[in-house]
Each structure stands twice: as structure tokens, then as C-alpha cells.
Amino acid sequence: MSDRDPSAPGVEPGPSPTKVSRRTLLAKLGLAGATAAVGGASTALAAAAVNDESFQDELATYFQDHYVRMTKEELEQAVARLERKAKREYGVELRVSNHPPIEGVLFGYALNISKCKGYRKCVYACVRENNITRHPQTHYIRVLEMNKGSLDLEHSDPYYNPESVPRSGKFYLPIQCHHCENPPCVRACPTQATWKEPDGIVVVDYNWCIGCHYCVVACPYWARRFNPVTPSLPVDEINLDTHYLGNRPRMRGVIEKCTFCINRTRQGKLPACQEACPTGARVFGNLLDPNSEISRILKSKTVFRLKEDLNTEPKFWFYTD
Amino acid sequence: MHGLSFGGSRGLRLKGRRPDLSATSTLTARFFRAAALGLCLLPLAFGAAVSSDHVAVDANVATSALEPLSEEIESEQEKPPPTLDDDTAVTLTRLREFWKRENLPHVDEFYFQPFQVPPRRDELEFYPCMDCHEDREINNPRERELVDEHTDIRLQHGANRFWCTTCHDLKGMNNLRSLKNHKIDFNRSYLVCGQCHFQRQKDWFAGGHGKRIGTWSGPRVIVLCVDCHNPHSPSIKPKRPDPAPERHHNPYNVLVEVYGYFFR
Numbered sequence: 029m030s031d032r033d034p035s036a037p038g039v040e041p042g043p044s045p046t047k048v049s050r051r052t053l054l055a056k057l058g059l060a061g062a063t064a065a066v067g068g069a070s071t072a073l074a075a076a077a078v079n080d081e082s083f084q085d086e087l088a089t090y091f092q093d094h095y096v097r098m099t100k101e102e103l104e105q106a107v108a109r110l111e112r113k114a115k116r117e118y119g120v121e122l123r124v125s126n127h128p129p130i131e132g133v134l135f136g137y138a139l140n141i142s143k144c145k146g147y148r149k150c151v152y153a154c155v156r157e158n159n160i161t162r163h164p165q166t167h168y169i170r171v172l173e174m175n176k177g178s179l180d181l182e183h184s185d186p187y188y189n190p191e192s193v194p195r196s197g198k199f200y201l202p203i204q205c206h207h208c209e210n211p212p213c214v215r216a217c218p219t220q221a222t223w224k225e226p227d228g229i230v231v232v233d234y235n236w237c238i239g240c241h242y243c244v245v246a247c248p249y250w251a252r253r254f255n256p257v258t259p260s261l262p263v264d265e266i267n268l269d270t271h272y273l274g275n276r277p278r279m280r281g282v283i284e285k286c287t288f289c290i291n292r293t294r295q296g297k298l299p300a301c302q303e304a305c306p307t308g309a310r311v312f313g314n315l316l317d318p319n320s321e322i323s324r325i326l327k328s329k330t331v332f333r334l335k336e337d338l339n340t341e342p343k344f345w346f347y348t349d
Numbered sequence: 350m351h352g353l354s355f356g357g358s359r360g361l362r363l364k365g366r367r368p369d370l371s372a373t374s375t376l377t378a379r380f381f382r383a384a385a386l387g388l389c390l391l392p393l394a395f396g397a398a399v400s401s402d403h404v405a406v407d408a409n410v411a412t413s414a415l416e417p418l419s420e421e422i423e424s425e426q427e428k429p430p431p432t433l434d435d436d437t438a439v440t441l442t443r444l445r446e447f448w449k450r451e452n453l454p455h456v457d458e459f460y461f462q463p464f465q466v467p468p469r470r471d472e473l474e475f476y477p478c479m480d481c482h483e484d485r486e487i488n489n490p491r492e493r494e495l496v497d498e499h500t501d502i503r504l505q506h507g508a509n510r511f512w513c514t515t516c517h518d519l520k521g522m523n524n525l526r527s528l529k530n531h532k533i534d535f536n537r538s539y540l541v542c543g544q545c546h547f548q549r550q551k552d553w554f555a556g557g558h559g560k561r562i563g564t565w566s567g568p569r570v571i572v573l574c575v576d577c578h579n580p581h582s583p584s585i586k587p588k589r590p591d592p593a594p595e596r597h598h599n600p601y602n603v604l605v606e607v608y609g610y611f612f613r
Contacts, residue, residue, distance in 0.1 A: 140557065140558075143558075145585070145587075145588075146590055147588055147590050147591060148590045148591035148592075148593075149591060151591065151594075152591055164595075165594060165595045167594050170594070186593075186594060187593045187594065187596065188590070188593065189590065189592070189593040190590070191589060192587035192588060192589055192590075193587060193588065193589075193590045194587065256608075257608065293565065296564045296565065296566050296567065297563075297564060297565070298561065298562075298563070298564065298565050302560075302561075303562070305560070306577070307577075307585070308558065308559050308560035308572075308577065311556055311557070311561070312565050313565050314565065314566065317566075319462060320556075320565075321462065321555070321556025321557075321561065321569075322556070324459075324460070324462070324555045324556055324557075325555070325556060325557050327459075328459070328460065328555060328557070329557055347557070349552070349557070349558075
């Protein structure tokens, strides 16, 4: 951009040429086209814009293919573009991994509602881990305060804020994405931007999502979130260990959701909510391994799932002591 | 009671676990059997150091508890345990020896997964305790108010039936003790808890209670009871929850939604 002519008509030199975003660039390009039609004086400007790295990245991202159709090279280029973009926007060295699903693994989650005391530690650990926008506030996990003796989700209270929990007569039921085996959100998506991975995780290709909210409406578990504005992330709190299908910084106008911390669990680590839980209510593991903790719990405990009559087959169980 | 076999029927408990000695149950054999039981079930079965003469006596009489135990320790050493001591890796065979010795209910194999616990002993503030408790005069078993040391401990456990020496070994303060007065290492303090809370312990072995740390695959590492429960006051106190989420339909969020559709 150093060769850009500052005296070109209708163009103001920006404070930092490397911070020009896609929108402004496209707008400038359109403006330049108009000027060209009128005066034919913008060849220098167009050349400068096309030579700019951020513009090229944005253009390539705009025309990039669906995640499952991309070749290995295309995927590597997409990852490199994401890392360059994070460097430009936040000045951080983001690591966007692309770990494939592990063979013979089907992830499942079990949550002990006798143990959960509603401290909401998981909620904020999830926000930090998944680079969720702070403003407007978005949470993947919603802890419902329920009346004892009933599973009436309609009369539960997610906004409880007493001096101390647990309150008598209440129990706490955290809900997040249940990663259904038969996910209604996937069927609802008109662009196939969301799908179920072989290890059972339902993921979103943010570049393919058009933000139409169909999946939000289709989900019976209130698991999907929308970014109405560009997510605001404090630079010093950005989690640099990210996954392409998970917690990489999102753009405006796309749907996001819990991915069982795909950047961690595909490398053998435990999800952030499990690590943050101070009560040990959360159990994560491989459903296909008969010796895993979650398999033992499913065999030996009284377990239930939410809205089983919908035939969504969620892989998220609740159990009691 | 599925999964728990209480120690009432001796034949059931020993079935398939040990060689059948009934054919040679002469007086001598009985004597040696008693000697073997008595010796191998002393603290050496769980202690870190197994003295050689005990092994010799035991091996002469019967291929009993110690041989499979030593084999298992060796095979665990061959596998690379990445972060933790072998000392903290636990198998069901070793636990069964303890339960048998202490006359405690056994946990069924289905409910047990081999596990490791993070080493606890070295994290203790005052360890080794014998630095002070070597002095016999301060080892006072009488119930009293502690005024000089350990004044922060308020014992709220066991409804006034407990005193320090219920769980701490008065003769060797570096260890805990079982109710049958056997030494238990601080790294295996769950054995102390499991004497009363065996149903909880069963859940803990299976994964339904407690918390796994590190990885969901590979060696199973779970935290000790005392990582979450203060042993002197084990009930979890109520806490203030983290901030409640903003109301979904507050005016600010509606404004943000509207704004977001038109502007960046």
C-alpha cells in the first residue's frame, strides 16, 4: 500500500493501511470503479488495493469452499489466512489447528445433577476458552435453576442470583449443546454449514454460515448463539489455542455453539467446563470405550436425557447419585 | 447391594483368588497359612518398603497376595507413567488386600477402574510431621482444646465421635491410620475415607464421584477426596455464584441486535 497515491480523488489515506477491513476495501473498490467509470483515474488505486495482503486474504476467504470439500492445501491456506488476520486485527500469534476426528471415538457427556450446585464456574470458563464475545454477552452454557421434584424447563430460572447457592428446594441443570446423534439443527440448515463430525461433535463452518437463524429455531435445547455484531474480545484474554471448526475468532453474522471444546478434546484434553467445575459433576469421555468413565456411568447410574421424545438422541446425559 | 460383596462368606471371597489349601490343611499347613496371612497382611502389603525376610516366608508357604502384587508393580513400571509416581498407581488387587485386612466391603470389578492420584504428601504444609511429633511429650491422645499448634483446625466431622487419633497415627505421625490401626500413607488417604464412606468410594472408583484431571484418554488420574473436601470439616459450604447472565430481552440487547443489522 505504500505506493498508493494519497492525492487520488475520493480516497482518504487510512491511519494504518494494514488495518483496512474487507468491508471498507470493497467499498473503496466500488468507489474506485465508479471513479474509473467517470474519470478513469483509479488504475493506481485498484492496483494498490489488489496488492494489499488483507484484501487478498479477504477476497480468498470470500470465495473459499466448504470445509469438507476443501483440499489439504486449500485448508492450509485458509488456516494461514486466519492466523494472518488475527495478527492484523488483534496483534496475537493465533494457532489455528485442524485436528481430524480420532478413530474409534464418539464423545459423550454426563452431568451429575446431584452434584451441580449452580456456581456457574463452567459458564465463564467456557467464555474464556471459546473466545466468545463479551459484549454483547453470549454464553454457551445456561445453568437452569429448577424446582425440586419437577423437570419443567419452562418454569426454570437461568437468571438466579442469590447470595449463596445452592438454595433449598432448588436443583441446578446446566444445558449446552447436546450434540445429538440426530440433530435437527443440521437438517434445518439451508446451506449445510453445520454437520455432525464422525466423533459425534456437531460443528459449524463459520465461513459457510449465512446467519439465517433456522438452526436456532430448530434446536430444542437452546444451544445455538448468534453474533449480531463483530465479537468483542479483550486482546489479553484471547485463547490462542484454537481449532478451525471451534473457537477461532468468529466474524459478525454467524451462528456459533458449544463444540465440546474441539480444540482440546481432539488432542486428548478435557473440555474447559469439566476442568472448571469445582464439584466434579461433569464427566466427559469416549462412549465407544466400554471401560471409560462415562460408559460405566451410563451402565450403572440412573440417567436421563432432555426431551427424549423428540428422537434427537442427544449424547448428553444427566444422572443422579 | 449389587457390586458389593461383604466379607461374611469366606469361601466366596477367596474363590478363585488364592490357591485352594484345603487339601493340605494339616496342622503345619494351618500354622504356615496363619503365619503367612499375619505377615503379608501387615503394613508391608501396602507399605513402600517390603522387607526381604517377609517375602521369603510368604513365598515358602503359599503363592499368595504378595506375588501378584509385586508382578503388578513391575508391569506398571514398564509402562511409562508420564507424570506421577508408581507409588500412586492403584490396582484392585492391592485394594482387595487392604479391604480383606480391614474387614471392609469389597468393590466389584465392574465398578473399578485403575487410577492414579496426584501425590499429596509433599504438598502438606507441615510434612514430615515427625519433625515435631518425634517429641513424645506432645503426642497426647487426650481430647482437649488445641492452643499451641493446629489452632485453625475445627473438627466438624463424625458428630463428635472423632478425635485427631481416629485418623492420624499417634505412634508415627507421618502416616494416617485405619480403624484397625494399620498405617496408611498420606498419598492414599482415600483408604481412610472409604472405611466409612464406602458407597461414595465405590462411585469414586467408577468415575461417578470425584473428578478426572488431565486427559479423557490414557492413564486415569483422579483427584483425592481431600482435594475438594477438607477432612476436618468435609461438608461443602454454600458459595456465591458467578454473575447471572444478562436478560435476553433487556433494552440494551435489543438495541445491539437492531444496530448490528444495519451497522458494523
